[in-house]
Amino acid sequence: MKNELDALMQANDIDVLLILGAAAHNPAMVYFTGVVHVSAADLIKKRGEPPVLFCNPMEREEAARTGLITRSYNEFPFMDLLKEANGDRILAAALRYQRMLASLGITSGRMALYGSTEVGAPFMIINALQQLAPGLTFVGYAQDPILMQAMQTKDEAEVARIRRMGAVTTEVVGRVADYLTSQHAKDGVLVNSEGQPVTIGDVKSRIDLWLAEKGAENPEGCIFAIGRDAGVPHSAGTLTDLMRLGQTIVFDIYPCEAGGGYFYDFTRTWCLGYAPDEAQKLYEQVHSVYNTLKDEFTMGRVLADYQKRTCELFEAMGHPTVMTQPTTEEGYVHSLSHGVGLHIHEKPFSGIGMNDLLVPGSIFTSEPGLYYPSRGMGVRIEDTYYARPDGTFEILADFPKELVLPVRQ
Secondary structure (H helix, E strand, O other): OHHHHHHHHHHOOOOEEEEEEOOOOOHHHHHHHOOOOOOOEEEEEEOOOOOEEEEOHHHHHHHHOOOOEEEEHHHOOHHHHHHHOOOOHHHHHHHHHHHHHHHOOOOOEEEEEEEEOOOHHHHHHHHHHHHHOOOEEEEOOOOOOOHHHHHHEOOHHHHHHHHHHHHHHHHHHHHHHHHHHOOEEEOOEEEOOOOOEOEHHHHHHHHHHHHHHOOEEOOOOOEEEEHHHHHOOOOOOOOOOEOEOOOEEEEEEOOEEOOOOOEOOEEEEEEEOOOOHHHHHHHHHHHHHHHHHHHHOOOOOEOHHHHHHHHHHHHHOOOOEOOOOOOOOOEEOOOOOEEOOOOOOEEEEOOOOOOOEOOOOEEEEEOOEEEEHHHOEEEEOEEEEEEOOOOOEEEOOOOOOOOEEOOEO
16 A cells, blocks of 8 residues: 555665656556556656655646645746757756756765656656766566565555446346347357347447446456457457357456556356257366366455466366466466555565565455366456455455357347
């Protein structure tokens, strides 16, 4: 949680956080600001002190909505800095950073860099700033031990927002199911009231519309894949594919609050009309593993233990897994779980070798699956869980787990 930031900064020998970019679709910035209409900003958090948001004066009132201390770039007039830099815009920007930092008493120390922005200009500006302020050391992480660690545990307000996104997600999933079952079948294909075949693209356009109506968005798209595509875990689906009866459909939807707020993650597998015996068996095996894991989740355990457990369960059923065949593209081919928050994938992670714990406040997925593109099918079941302070685990938005959606002939 945010109240851990100063301790995490100290534990990692970091004196300052510098976060670049907009206050939308920028998780590090949004963690402090919430989603507001600030298109470009710099947030500086000195250890032991509250964060300060520097912004364009045209966006000062939007910046004020964050509740943070805000300051205007006008305190450091860019045209004056540009003149001082003899027209070098990179150097002028570096001079502005130097003076922003100095105004907060920062002239030396270790500074961790964050933010989602174009990399070219910031890279050059930081290089120039290093020359202007040799006492500063800039730090970046392949595995972030500060913000990502703080984000792993959610407070009540964050949980409430993710819970709401779960309600939006399952409402939209329900509308998709209703849409599909309200059509009818002709020659083994779903057709609409005008007799035209229903396609993946038809379904996806409705998903985006229904999310937007609920104040959510799909910035990373969604997976709605049928047949062979369902056998490739992250195949988004082919827009022109027809909705054929008896083929597995993997529907993985991971929307967020409009503007890049909190995400939710959810998957169901369906067959329209009927399920062939092979698909039914695959589904029952995945469902069995899902239920076993649900009963075995324990607070304080390493999440990667459940990845190992998943592999053992599937291998006992005769399926290849990444535990003993790391490059397999059929069977169980991915990790079981990840955290969900302002990133769709964040701590805790369940990959082999990871040591993230299930702790109170964690929000994480459970998503076992089996994939056989060579057989034209795949199955995944996924829910998002909340590790509650009382030591129990709660599915934040439950929804029926039924393989077959009935279709009128």
